[in-house]
Amino acid sequence: MIDPQPSGAPPGEPSVASPAVPVPYVPAYGTASLADLPGSLLASLGLPVGNTLALEPAPRVCLFLVDGLGAELLAAHPDAAPFLSAHLRGTLTAGFPSSTPTSLATLGTGAPPGEHGMVGIQMAVPGEGRLFNCLRWTAPGLSIDPDVWQPAPTVYERMAAAGVEPVYVAPASFDGTGLTRAVYRGMRYRAAESPGERVEAVRQALRETTFVTVYYGEVDRVGHFSGWGGGEWLEQLAVADRMAERIAEALPPGAVLYVTADHGMINAADKVDVDRRADLREGVLMLGGEARARHVYTSPGAASAVLETWREALRGRAWVVTREEAVSAGWFGRRVRHEWLGRVGDVVAVPYGDCVIVASAREPVESSMIGYHGSLTPAEQNVPLVEIRR
Numbered sequence: 001m002i003d004p005q006p007s008g009a010p011p012g013e014p015s016v017a018s019p020a021v022p023v024p025y026v027p028a029y030g031t032a033s034l035a036d037l038p039g040s041l042l043a044s045l046g047l048p049v050g051n052t053l054a055l056e057p058a059p060r061v062c063l064f065l066v067d068g069l070g071a072e073l074l075a076a077h078p079d080a081a082p083f084l085s086a087h088l089r090g091t092l093t094a095g096f097p098s099s100t101p102t103s104l105a106t107l108g109t110g111a112p113p114g115e116h117g118m119v120g121i122q123m124a125v126p127g128e129g130r131l132f133n134c135l136r137w138t139a140p141g142l143s144i145d146p147d148v149w150q151p152a153p154t155v156y157e158r159m160a161a162a163g164v165e166p167v168y169v170a171p172a173s174f175d176g177t178g179l180t181r182a183v184y185r186g187m188r189y190r191a192a193e194s195p196g197e198r199v200e201a202v203r204q205a206l207r208e209t210t211f212v213t214v215y216y217g218e219v220d221r222v223g224h225f226s227g228w229g230g231g232e233w234l235e236q237l238a239v240a241d242r243m244a245e246r247i248a249e250a251l252p253p254g255a256v257l258y259v260t261a262d263h264g265m266i267n268a269a270d271k272v273d274v275d276r277r278a279d280l281r282e283g284v285l286m287l288g289g290e291a292r293a294r295h296v297y298t299s300p301g302a303a304s305a306v307l308e309t310w311r312e313a314l315r316g317r318a319w320v321v322t323r324e325e326a327v328s329a330g331w332f333g334r335r336v337r338h339e340w341l342g343r344v345g346d347v348v349a350v351p352y353g354d355c356v357i358v359a360s361a362r363e364p365v366e367s368s369m370i371g372y373h374g375s376l377t378p379a380e381q382n383v384p385l386v387e388i389r390r
Contacts, residue, residue: 068220070264112333
C-alpha cells in the first residue's frame with residue numbers, strides 16, 4: 001500500500017510550500033483512505049464490490065477501531081505497542097475533517113465526507129440558523145433524524161441484505177444514540193465495557209457471524225485531556241495493543257483482524273480564542289466545526305470581509321479558504337453533494353502546526369484540552385492499517 005501524498009497548495013495561499021505555509025495533506029480518496037476500506041472488507045468476504053486495497057479473501061473479519069491512534073503516533077512509540085507495530089500493513093488517510101463522527105460515517109458508508117454529509121462535528125442546519133452537534137446529536141429546536149441527516153445506506157445494511165449479520169461491540173452508552181443510528185444502521189449492537197469484556201464479546205460474536213467491529217476510545221480521550229505521548233496516553237496505547245493481541249489469539253481459523261483508527265492527534269501550544277477576539281467575531285453568525293477545522297458561517301454579504309480578516313489574523317497558522325475553494329480542492333472528496341453545501345462554512349479555517357482555534361466561552365471543555373485533531377496534516381490524517389491472519 002502506497003502512503004498517500006499531499007496534493008496542491010491551498011487556494012488563496014502561495015503555490016510553493018514554505019515552512020510558514022505547509023501544503024495541505026489532502027486525503028487520498030479512492031486509493032488509500034478510510035473510505036476505501038469498507039468496500040475492500042466486503043470484497044474480502046466475497047461480496048461483489050471493488051477491492052481498492054486488495055485485501056485477501058477471508059471467511060471471517062474483525063475490524064478493531066482504536067479512536068485517535070494515528071500512524072505517526074504509533075510509529076513514535078513502537079515499544080508501547082509492539083504487537084500492532086509488528087503487523088503494520090500500511091497507512092490510510094482519514095478524510096476531512098479528521099474527526100470521529102466524520103470518520104465513523106466514512107467507515108459506515110464507504111463514502112467520503114462530501115457524499116455522506118458528515119462534514120464536521122458542529123454543522124449548520126441549512127436554512128435554519130442553528131448549529132447541530134453530530135457527536136452529541138444535539139441542536140436547538142426540533143430534533144435531527146439520523147436517517148435524514150445521513151441517508152446513505154450503510155455497509156452494514158448492505159451486509160445484512162447479503163445474508164451477513166454484522167455485530168458492533170462498544171460501550172452500552174453509545175447504543176441507541178443518533179450518531180450510532182446514522183453510521184451503524186444494520187449492525188447488531190453488543191454492549192461491552194472493559195477491554196476484557198470487549199475481547200470476550202468479539203470472541204463470542206465471531207462464533208456466530210462473519211463480520212465484527214469493536215471500538216476502543218480511551219487512547220483518544222486521554223490524548224485530548226493529557227496530551228498524546230505522555231505516561232497516561234502510553235498506558236492506553238498499551239491497553240489497545242494487548243486488546244489487539246488477545247483478539248488475534250481468539251480468531252477462528254482463517255479469520256483476519258484489521259486494526260485502524262479514525263484520526264491521529266497533535267498537542268496544541270498556540271490557542272487563538274475567538275471569544276476574546278472581536279475582530280474574528282465581526283460578521284460571523286455561527287462558529288462551527290472544531291478547533292482544528294472551523295466552519296465559519298457569515299452574515300449576509302459579510303463572507304469576503306470575514307475571509308480577509310481571518311486570513312490576516314491566522315497568517316502562517318492556518319489555511320483559510322472559502323467554501324467553494326475547499327470543495328474544489330477536494331478536501332471533502334471528489335465532490336460535495338448539493339444538499340450538503342450549506343453544512344460547509346462560508347469560510348473554512350484549518351490550523352496547522354500546533355495552533356488551534358478555540359471558543360472559551362462557548363466551548364469551555366474543548367478549549368481547555370491539550371490534544372486536538374481535525375486538520376489536514378499527516379499527524380492527524382495518517383492512520384495505520386494493521387493486519388493479522390490466523
